[in-house]
Amino acid sequence: MIGLFWNLLLALAWVTLTGSITAMNLLAGFIFGYVALMVLQKQVPVLKGYSRRIPRLAAFLVYFLKELVKSNLRVAYDIATPVWHMKPGVIAFPLRAETDMEILFVSSVISLTPGTLSLDVSDDRKVLFIHAMFLHDEEQLRNDLRELERRILKVTR
Amino acid sequence: MIEILVSVLLLVGAAFMVLAAIGVLRLPDLPTRMHATTKAGALGAMMTMGGVAFYFGDSTVAARAVAIVIFIFLTAPIAAHVIGRAGYFTGTKLWAGTIKDELQERYDPVTHKLNSGLEELKYGQPTRTGKGTSNQ
Numbered sequence: 001m002i003g004l005f006w007n008l009l010l011a012l013a014w015v016t017l018t019g020s021i022t023a024m025n026l027l028a029g030f031i032f033g034y035v036a037l038m039v040l041q042k043q044v045p046v047l048k049g050y051s052r053r054i055p056r057l058a059a060f061l062v063y064f065l066k067e068l069v070k071s072n073l074r075v076a077y078d079i080a081t082p083v084w085h086m087k088p089g090v091i092a093f094p095l096r097a098e099t100d101m102e103i104l105f106v107s108s109v110i111s112l113t114p115g116t117l118s119l120d121v122s123d124d125r126k127v128l129f130i131h132a133m134f135l136h137d138e139e140q141l142r143n144d145l146r147e148l149e150r151r152i153l154k155v156t157r
Numbered sequence: 158m159i160e161i162l163v164s165v166l167l168l169v170g171a172a173f174m175v176l177a178a179i180g181v182l183r184l185p186d187l188p189t190r191m192h193a194t195t196k197a198g199a200l201g202a203m204m205t206m207g208g209v210a211f212y213f214g215d216s217t218v219a220a221r222a223v224a225i226v227i228f229i230f231l232t233a234p235i236a237a238h239v240i241g242r243a244g245y246f247t248g249t250k251l252w253a254g255t256i257k258d259e260l261q262e263r264y265d266p267v268t269h270k271l272n273s274g275l276e277e278l279k280y281g282q283p284t285r286t287g288k289g290t291s292n293q
Contacts, residue, residue, distance in 0.1 A: 023216035072173065072200050079180040079193060088189055089257030111234030114196035117188055118234075119260065120242050122271045129260045129271075131188040131241060138257075 003041075003050035007033045049157075056155045063151060064109065071114040075133065089135045090119065093128045093145055102156050103128075106149050113148070116141075163212045170204030173197045186252040187244040195237040202229050 007030060014029025015021055038051040078085050097106045107118040107128060117131045132141055180193025206222040213219070251258065263272045 023220065068196070068200055072196055075180070075192060076173065076176045076197060079176050079183060079197075084185075084254065086189070087254065087256050088186075088252060089255050090251075090260045091257065092259040092263070107238065108231075108234040111237050112196060112199060112230065114192060117191055117195070117241050118238050119188070119245055120271060122263070124272075131192075131245075133189060133192050135256055 003037060003047045003053070006047070007037055007050075007054075009033075010036060053155055056151075060151050060155055064113075067113050067148070075114040078133075086133045087135045088131065088133050090129055090131050091135070091138065091142075092122075093130050093142065095121070095126060095128050096149055097153060097156075098125075099156075102153065105156060106152055109148060109152060110145065116145070159211060159214070163208045166204045166208035166211065170201045170208060173201035173204065177201065185254070187249050188241050189252065191237045191241045195233045199229050199233045202226065 010033030011026055011029035014032060015026050018025060018029075034051070034054060037047055041047040041050050095103065095106065097103045103121060103125065107121070110116050110118050110128070110130060115133045119129045119131050121128050130145070135141065174197065177193050177197035180197065181190050184190045184193055203226050206226050210219040210222040245260070246264075260271075264270075265272075
């Protein structure tokens with residue numbers, strides 16, 4: 001997160017120093033800043049592993065958008081057809097995420113993917129309670145959620 | 158060409174929002190209604206903003222559209238979570254067709270403790286949340 005902040009700051013510095021405020025120039029500044037941080041990351045502990053995270057973040061965004069559209073269609077189908085196909089229920093999902101940031105990220109993304117809504121985290125922060133709309137195949141749903149969490153943790157760790 | 162893209166994005170986005178509204182009316186209980194509003198609404202807003210960005214083809218408009226989408230994606234899940242959580246814990250009934258509720262047995266309405274159910278199973282450590290035995 002701090003790495004991304006520095007990268008954006010470097011991009012802004014590039015834009016102001018070159019004097020042309022355009023999206024393309026900002027992007028160029030971001031790329032140069034990224035390369036600079038890639039060189040620096042061995043020396044600065046905060047930036048450790050930063051260069052690996054940005055490609056992973058991009059890959060995650062693509063995956064997330066695909067899931068978002070796919071499962072939105074499913075919810076939309078159930079709303080638009082007269083018969084209820086859904087089998088809602090609340091499941092307990094063991095979390096691998098530990099820090100506040102990770103739990104926030106995981107639960108928000110789970111809330112955004114249609115069919116699942118995070119209700120609460122247990123007091124010892126080990127389990128996330130999720131309201132799921134389609135519990136036809138619980139094992140499948142749990143595997144999907146684990147896959148989602150694995151991808152998020154690859155970005156944050 | 159760009160007009161077709163813009164029209165498709167706007168129409169599909171609006172369609173998702175209409176579906177979200179119908180969902181609020183039709184769906185049987187609070188959590189399922191939250192499903193409809195947050196997700197279909199967020200996707201609809203995203204597509205509408207995509208249409209706007211393509212229509213103007215201007216980087217300042219595009220930057221604002223991206224910012225709007227980011228803010229919606231930041232706030233929508235948190236609002237849904239808080240409303241769903243408040244509704245659940247104040248005792249709103251779930252739909253009769255709900256097949257499973259793993260939260261109910263682990264929640265203590267008197268002390269407001271929410272157990273994970275993993276306390277005794279793993280490592281044999283005492284629970285951080287205190288007694289936590291009321292659901293055994």
